[in-house]
Amino acid sequence: DAGVIQSPRHEVTEMGQEVTLRCKPISGHDYLFWYRQTMMRGLELLIYFNNNVPIDDSGMPEDRFSAKMPNASFSTLKIQPSEPRDSAVYFCASSFVGGRETQYFGPGTRLLVL
């Protein structure tokens, strides 16, 4: 398996633009997580899905952020409109029941909002 795949790896955009981050989890994994990482706050859980259903989105900063998982092999995190304070590295991770909660992280998307 290729591991968790994220795209794009880098994104530079201007304030106010819409940003869409994409994730393909490891095949067979039934949990998918979106994280944001900054120097100041470290890793923060934004939202996670179980069997494509959002379970906890309490970490989503505000209504500008939305996430979907239309099927078991694809998820998106959308920011609309983007702001400079959204600049961070966004990670997607996946895991499976019985895996002792070990999460497998993707390489991340480095987002810069100007």
Added chain:
Amino acid sequence: KNQVEQSPQSLIILEGKNCTLQCNYTVSPFSNLRWYKQDTGRGPVSLTIMTFSENTKSNGRYTATLDADTKQSSLHITASQLSDSASYICVVSSNYGGSQGNLIFGKGTKLSVKP
């Protein structure tokens, strides 16, 4: 409030030397504690996981310890190598109800191994 504190924030050591990273937590209920290694520009990778009843766990040159009474964990790296340069993140699970989302992350210790 559930918190995970790591120390030091950063550390520089010479290749071949040993080092110990610390993690203190105030998480309840406690399910398990995990150490992740994050290389620059990459996602975290799990090194070890320990439950309440486990005091020590090794993974090659990495040895993690857990004292559930004092709520402290350490990660000891033996005979460091240049490839050990990374951030090490302590993560504590408060897995009540079977939810996988109750993970509390430390901010990490940035380790630099110099030749």
